Amino acid sequence: MRGRAPSGPETGDNRPRPGLRSTVLVACLAFFVITLDTTVVNVALPSIGQQWGGQVSALQWVVTAYTLLFAALLLSAGAISDRVGASRAFTIGLSVFTLMSALCGLAPNLTVLIAARAVQGAGAAVMMPASLALVRQAYDSPAQRARGIALWTAGGGAAVAAGPVVGGALTTGLGWRWIFFVNLPVGLFALVGMLRAPRSPRGHSSMDPVGQVTAVLALAALVFAVITGGSGGWTSPTTICGFLVAVLAGSAFLLVESRQSDPAVPLTLFRIPSVAVCTSAGLALNFGYYGLVFVFTIFFQEHRGASALTAGLMFIPMTAFTTLVNLLAGKLTNRYGPRLPLILGQVIQTVGILGLLLVRRDTPTALLLTLLVPLGIGGGLAIPPLTSAMLESVPHERAGLASGVLSAARQFGGAIGVALLGALIADSAHFMTGMRISLVVGAAVLVATTLGVALFLPGSPKPAAPSTPVPGTEEPATVSLRPDGLESR
Structure with a gap:
């Protein structure tokens, strides 16, 4: 199913109107931040572990909880953006991401930090396709649209390169909690910027909730089993149960997707x-x-x-x-x-x-x-x-x-x-x-x-x-x- 943004978003010189220019800036900045959060945490892990005595297996979840939910929910994120409109989906995802960044920074223990990271990843998954939609909606000219997308992708590339340095500098200078607090002014700035953004049209894309749930369960169980295997032994009952759940959920996912008329x-x-x-x-x-x-x-x-x-x-x-x-x-x-x-x-x-x-x-x-x-x-x-x-x-x-x-x-x-x-x-x-x-x-x-x-x-x-x-x-x-x-x- 294909479509175009509403006509007339650009000025005569093929640049977006001021409101749309700020929307493009916000979308690119948001993509930078959600990509940064896939790499910025790594160098802070030893400091996090020292504070709470966390073993490697616990620290792995600080990273994987984010990327796991990010990966799994990408399967439905485009459909969500379609059904509620890109601007609404982006605002919802950005709000969740920003709130969870605050909770990560204030986390009293590793359990809360890991849970907040998981929800933060879910917010990032909703944001990402919506942010690209906002960039594409800002232009009717294919050439200008390509430049907007290039700016969007450049933000992601810069984030991957900057992540370890930013994480190291913040952890050494201010403490590991600031790798999450730094997202707050960015998130608030982006939310204010979205006040000027035009509303995106809603679509009618179908959802696949059963397929999405089984996909999340299968991927999470597999990651759980692998991490547990490293810390508790590959033949421990917990590890074996994790692999068993992964197989069952994965089989259910394949069965559901094979019978869906419009699968994820x-x-x-x-x-x-x-x-x-x-x-x-x-x-x-x-x-x-x-x-x-x-x-x-x-x-x-x-x-x-x-x-x-x-x-x-x-x-x-x-x-x-x-x-x-x-x-x-x-x-x-x-x-x-x-x-x-x-x-x-x-x-x-x-x-x-x-x-x-x-x-x-x-x-x-x-x-x-x-x-x-x-x-x-x-x-x-x-x-x-x-x-x-x-x-x-x-x-x-x-x-x-x-x-x-x-x-x-x-x-x-x-x-x-x-x-x-x-x-x-x-x-x-x-x-x-x-x-x-x-x-x-x-x-x-x-x-x-x-x-x-x-x-x-x-x-x-x-x-x-x-x-x-x-x-x-x-x-x-x-x-x-x-x-x-x-x-x-």
Whole structure:
């Protein structure tokens, strides 16, 4: 289902009216903040753990509770934006996100912090597609709309790069609670800005509540089982029960989706080999990226004695190269199609992960930072062609759906990466052994998806990709095909 924003939102020079300009600014700023919150927390985790004596398994939930709900609710977020209108959905999501940021900062214990992070992720999921809808509604001109979307995606890319540094600086200078309090003025500014935003039209998109609930339950049970396995043993009754619930809920999800006339995730989509391998590759890239950022954050602070600020600064070379290579990836995709740069990016990231096996507690800092760079280069090179390949694999009218599925898969890849790789380092007495196993696992997953791409993704001389930012940010045509302005390109 496709549609256009109401006519006449622009001035004669193709710029949005003042009210819409502020709406675009607010939407881009909000996307920056919700993306920032996927990375800003990592460097604060040791400080959070020291305050409450939290083990690695508890700290994992501070990260995964956010990304898990973010990923799962993306499946329905576009439909919510359609039914209530993008401006209303954005305001609701932003209000929830801001309130939960305050609760995170005021949390009296880890349980409250984790619960608030989960609800914060739900608010972010509602906000994200609505924010893109607002950007698209502000322009009728395709060229100006493309520039607005480029600004929106640039905000996400900047957030991924800034997250570790911002988190480290705030944790060292003001305390870990300020990584959440910093969202409050931004949220309030955005809410005031939305007072000038025109109301978005409502649509009639159908919802799939049973499919959404079973998806959340399956993903949450799987993450729970993996984290519990690392701390309590893989054969413990709690771990086994978690895996059993994940299997049952996952089976229920597949059954529901196969019988729905308008499912959240049409299973027929995965009968297209290139869709299946692109979804798997997106999951694998974020699995390694976010999982290893979590592992090395713990390594820098607890095993090398770095401060939170120093730990954040140590990720700068990696994230800087990610951003730079991201620009090159778009040119390579335009020239050679998505297959070659996607394979090359995964190979570079795999080689980089294996190179990190050389790291020891006393490895010189310069060498350590150099070894981290290929992890960022590989991700920056692979993500834009991945998006392009996904969109090329489906008919035009399903491009928004495919992009939404890819976004959800990438977010879940980050959640399960933190869960599994974090579980492998849960025993602090054998941290280095666990870290090396986590590196091998991350590399093995990427090898599998690289082979899948090589075997099942055809070459394409005519890529049709929007340039996409670094791992963790979302694609320009995210959960789209909505009458409120989220039509796919």
